[in-house]
Amino acid sequence: MELVPPLDPSSPEPLYSQLYRHIRAEIESGRLAAGVRLPSVRKLAAHLGISRTPVEAAYGQLAAEGYVRSKPRSGLTVLPFEPEFSREAELRSAKPSAASASHVSAPDAASNRSAEASSRGAVMANTNSAMSTADKAGSHTASPAPEVIRKIGLPEPIDFHYGDVDLDHFPYRLWHKLLGRCFAPDQRQLFRYGDPLGEPGFRAAVSDYAYRGRGVVCPPERIVVGAGTHHTIEQLCRLLQRTPYAADRTAIAVEESMSDGIAAIFRQYGYRLVPVRLEPDGIRIEDVYDSGALIVYTTPSHQFPYGMVLSIGKRRRLLNWAAETGGLIIEDDYDGEFRYAGMPIPSLQGLDPASGDSVIYVGTFSRALAPAFRLSYAALPPALAATAASALHPFDRLASPLHQKTLELFMAGGYLQRHIRKMRNVYQRKWTALVAEARRRLEPDFRIVGGAAGLHVLLESSGGVPEERLIGLAEQAGVRVYPTSVYRIAPERTGRHAVLLGFGGLSEDSIAEGIRMLADAWLA
């Protein structure tokens, strides 16, 4: 095997990215065939005369996207790649593949174990419980009684509440300054209801951002602004009511665990949810075919809550399903900005050979920025966008024009990409602190589940301790963790032995301290 990537050290594109693109092209063209083993990191680095770091990063990205499979001590193997999107190819390649980057050790270990379980024909080990936008879980879980807190002498519990974001690094001063421009005499139209589809200037800025940041190909006139992901999903339900995808017991294929809020909205509109099994490389495409669904709702960049990435092979097969059946895919990219191993996974929407005809992409600023602005968006296929103006009732104008304008100015100044880069580092440090402490204190009694991405991880009890007991013990110790069972759509296949920890709003010190307290509570 010869790998001769044309690396250009003077290019603004990082070496790892050049290397990743080259190998990916080799696989897609068939020059690197399925089953071929890639050279080890050490060997390729020496061969190319570069350090190991970019090689590791490129390999990690390829593994995360499902181009190669990583096995402990046997390196990376090229996976089958199906350019024709045929059902046969899909069925041929129905074996699961590992989803996570090889150097992300803790979650990786979990995925690999799951992959093994799965290849033995068993139900995936890390899909036996469920999870969320955990907004719900957070607000509805009882607080520890004040007596408990007094007894243990803590002012407040350490709260691994999902949906909390880091508020120490938000650019308050800059935001306030930009917001101030909305109060200029020539900006008074911002105090009205605003455009039902979103302010035109904001939609243009979002179109540009989604393309550059997430590979979403969508002109401004196909962007529809919402007041958070849930509201955007509601808008979509309303939009679809006048199409062949209308509700009335229509099936939506969903990941077997998913956001409970979004599930509630789909059901409220009269959709029937058909759970699709999760594998280490994302949803099982055979199940999608079998579901009889007209619509698939999925979180391909970072499955909620389990964290796996939908592999490139499955992405193409899912798009193929849509092309074959006339199906529609709703891609919920709720935290796609935050990936700590390799580059961000590009959106499914941008891969659509029908230039976005079959994918509705949903993005939010609740994690990249802050929830309080209540801003999200959908990138619509052309046919749906054409009817949006007449189909969306103006009562759906829930996103404040003032916040839209401020974020438009923020994006126009280049501040959003800069802020996301900064926050990616901040969250990566928090994630690393959590995973490192959990490996040290909780393994092997607990498995860490979830990719190296986003603002949450799962801890799963290897010994089968029920979720309620884990939560109860944690609360007594002054730590709040959250249930995962609330996110399960499928009938319970196994027990409930995992809890969800959101880490976005906690400091690294609090995270490590929280994990230590959990270890004391759970392993005592």
Place this chain on the structure above:
Amino acid sequence: MELVPPLDPSSPEPLYSQLYRHIRAEIESGRLAAGVRLPSVRKLAAHLGISRTPVEAAYGQLAAEGYVRSKPRSGLTVLPFEPEFSREAELRSAKPSAASASHVSAPDAASNRSAEASSRGAVMANTNSAMSTADKAGSHTASPAPEVIRKIGLPEPIDFHYGDVDLDHFPYRLWHKLLGRCFAPDQRQLFRYGDPLGEPGFRAAVSDYAYRGRGVVCPPERIVVGAGTHHTIEQLCRLLQRTPYAADRTAIAVEESMSDGIAAIFRQYGYRLVPVRLEPDGIRIEDVYDSGALIVYTTPSHQFPYGMVLSIGKRRRLLNWAAETGGLIIEDDYDGEFRYAGMPIPSLQGLDPASGDSVIYVGTFSRALAPAFRLSYAALPPALAATAASALHPFDRLASPLHQKTLELFMAGGYLQRHIRKMRNVYQRKWTALVAEARRRLEPDFRIVGGAAGLHVLLESSGGVPEERLIGLAEQAGVRVYPTSVYRIAPERTGRHAVLLGFGGLSEDSIAEGIRMLADAWLA
């Protein structure tokens, strides 16, 4: 007849208000019996040694609230008052009564004519077409072609768009300053999702405001914050799903013309709308009984779009219906702050003898302040409030905590009441300009329909010119007016001969100019 009101000129309460309260108490106690004629304004003013103005104002208020009836040239007569809320009393008093204050001449003339039509057994003259939150109408009505605008040499049409508010008198500087306080280091929690029911401080301020401004009796823990009236209605639908008032083809009795957006939401949730006829003093209570509905949705302070006030007699009969049948009343007080004749009509909720057990009050800040903040609220009955925390999914947190906090500070400083007083004068001048010009230019070919309140009026063609033609002629002349048929729930009883004009966003000069242009277009 002797009227000896204990007037106190040194009291902070205005004379007209003292006089109004005294006469109202006399009627409620039965000391002033049904059929008694009140002294003329001139006589009572002379008798009390005060000017005519407070007497006119007190009489206007009593007439608006349905305590007395005004007839041209025969003064005011006391109407029957039913303290026992019995069905028999209701049926006995089923004759319509005039709804508007006697000195509000133009709309009054319309009401009186309607009253006469109604007492002849005819269908109400001013309910033969329908209207809106007109957000919809506004955004969905085609703009005149650019050629038309160029031809008549106007830069833009005069747009009587409903939902637009006056933006020349908004306290931008003060608001920006208060908003700035949200950026203080101790306010970072405002950048999170916030409390699903609304921020506690904001709910307390709203409770206080609703009591003082609208007579709503509701402690903060029963206030639920929404992102505009439509969103609040959606929240209510979700809340009611777990109660005996759940949808599933349950009937809601609604005014035969109503907000199309709210109608769409009720229908989306699976409610069945049963139209109730409108009379000059509000909905026909017999129809409510006959509807078999569990819920009544009504706009008692200023019917949307026709503008009549639900009389005090009918308010009590409606509350009686609720008490007898276990029914629930949703009171939408969408513009109750702006009444130009007499005092604001107190809310139905505050009248509920069961201390708000059977009324859900819905208020909004979209008109009193500006739509862009997306803030509204519901005052819930105790039983419903008790379940709200668990029944309302956190995905319903759509009101930005930043806007909630700013408005809380605005209210705490006493600025909201002051702003509303100022805007009441501003809008009264606009309303007066519209009505005066319409009387001068359009009567008798057009009737002016709507109480002396709110931010819109209707113009109805006496000659039966269809709504579409009125809109088309207006557009050609460079004026935008809006359809009323979109608001009709009942099957069409008569034609569509009325258009809606929102005047909140236009200057007095533009309003007068727009009416002159309409007269030229319609009467040519």
